[in-house]
Amino acid sequence: MKLSKTIPSFRFQIALWTLVLSGAVLLGLTLFVYLSVHRQKLELLDTQLKAFANRLPQNPAGRGGMQRLEQAREWFFGAETVYLSVRDRDAQVVFRSMDWPVNVALPDEVALAPQAPHSSQAPSSSTEEMGFRRGSGPQYGQATGRQMMQAGVWRFQTLADDGLHWRLAMFSTANHEYRILVSLTSLDSEMAALRWQLTTVLLPALALLSVGGWIIAGRAIHPLNNISKAAEKIMAGQLEERIEPAEKAPEIGRIIALLNRMLDRLETNYRQALRFSADASHELKTPITLMQNSLVNHLNSVEAEGAEAQFCTQMLEHLSRIKRTTDGLLLLARTDSGQLPQSSQSFDMAELCQELCGDLRSLAEIADPESIWQESLPKTLLIRADPALTRTICFNLMVNAVRYSGHPQRIEVALRAEKNCACLRITNNGPAIPPEDTARIFNRFYRGANASHSKTAQAGEDAGSGLGLAIAHQLAVGMGGQLVLRHSHTDSTCFELTLPRADPET
């Protein structure tokens, strides 16, 4: 329960990962398309610029050159106006369009003037700057080269100025350096339109992905939900409940088939166990009732202190032992099959202990007049458990303490409240339980060496059914508590029973 609060549901996780993965792929693809389109458009523009350059006069300084240059601009077939600037080898501007946008900072206009280096000194690195360069952010508006162009070498660059983009193409002939500047405004607005189109497609796609992911995750988990719903019903006692087969998910379908088969077996076993304890109860208790009452009647019809009366008395004792063992075994059979009858209610454990201590103290005193019996019980201590079963546990523990104590007998019963539970410790001075036996003391029919040393055993009488601790342990666990052997050494053996409090301290 607590886990589900901190970790989002499995369905959410699946949906989220679906969205993240497919969203990332989609975004990547969109970006790729966008950039490709941008590049293609630039390349197209560059090609146009080259075609335009081919029409330029070879010698602008020659006669009529200026005019032809000015006219050439009109041949350009792009939507944008093209500007032209021509310099000679000494960086003198030979020609410049009248309406050249002065604000555009050209990369090497300033640098070229004083240096006026010769083309032969151009560094090899300039080749890297040849051809198309992607007009990515950092290079906008920056001067990327300071040397004169080599003849026939084209250089393209994207410049930014006050939010406007320009494409600058530079090439040089033997004597001149040409600069062609064209505005990218229409390209930018085309790209903006594309961006908008992509966004309007991408956002619904992402929304669709998240909804789809959520639905798919839900469908994937659906069989699991069926399993847990069925399990809940089964826990609530509807044993005939089965999990709906998941036909669309063969993997889960296999698990469901297996679980259903397991449930069949569980149900069969459970019903058998249920029938067993009911049948066994009936079949055993009816003859016991008859025997017991026949014996009592016979006892009252013969001479009171005669041999027959004593025989009847002994038979009644044996019968009593059979009854106790039968009850114990049936109780264990019921707890084994999970049918432990429980009425969980709030009651005073201190009062219960008080009552039991009263009887057992007398018992201890009879068994050993020098016995020391110590009690430390609170006035009240409310626990939440089944009163009858709690009584059985406490009684079994106390009887054991009396039965297996040393001489002079010393028994200590201490009940105290802990934060969430009531803790009853019963300590006696019986012989230590050997360490190798401590794991087995809660086993059925376990009788340690101590049992055979007990006073009753030495007297040749019954030393308990061997079920007392097993029953006490199983009942304690069944009621949400615990029963443990705290310690056992010479002189002191302590059992500790804890049961949930009705009013735990928060």
Place this chain on the structure above:
Amino acid sequence: MRVLVVEDERKIADFVTKGLRESGFVVEACHRGDDALTRISNEPFDALVLDVMLPGRDGLDVLREIRRGGRDIPVVLLTARGGLEDRIGGLNAGADDYLPKPFYMEELVARLHAVIRRRDGRAASLLRVGTLVLDLPAREARVGEEAIELTAREFNLLELLARSPGRVFTRTMLYEQIWEYDFDPSTNLVDVYVRRLRAKIDSPGQPSMIETVRGVGYRMRK
């Protein structure tokens, strides 16, 4: 006092019938749940001893049907299953008391008396044996005119013995009926209680009201 015993095990029905007759009840027996319902609606009974597992109709079912019909007859349930849910189920269905098998006849007689007494108010509330008088609803004891202080357990022990004077109770029987624990029968807690009781109710010089039956147990002197 007419009692109907509904029990499908013939042998148990027989000894219960016999035992109740010996205790002064007028007893009829039947073995099926549906028969029981017919008889209860046609004949006046003062109490009902009802087994839970019955052919025809289940004991709890019979009980619910009786209560639904508004009949206020005292009912003691008998069952082979000593389970707590049976007890709660039985009491919820409207039983006055509940006795798990195996039981002693004396126990059933005592329970039956108790539930009838609870219904009737005062009837049969005094138990007299010689000079000993037990006021059962008030849980008070007197010897002659003298009131005797008894603990709950001492009173229960005395009541059990006094209910059947002359009848022998072994220690085992007393443990099972008074303490309701699975005591080792070899413990002599009963002896201690009997000794205390004797000290309280016996007059000096007289033979004890509670007689020891050597090697067997105790009985109330008639």
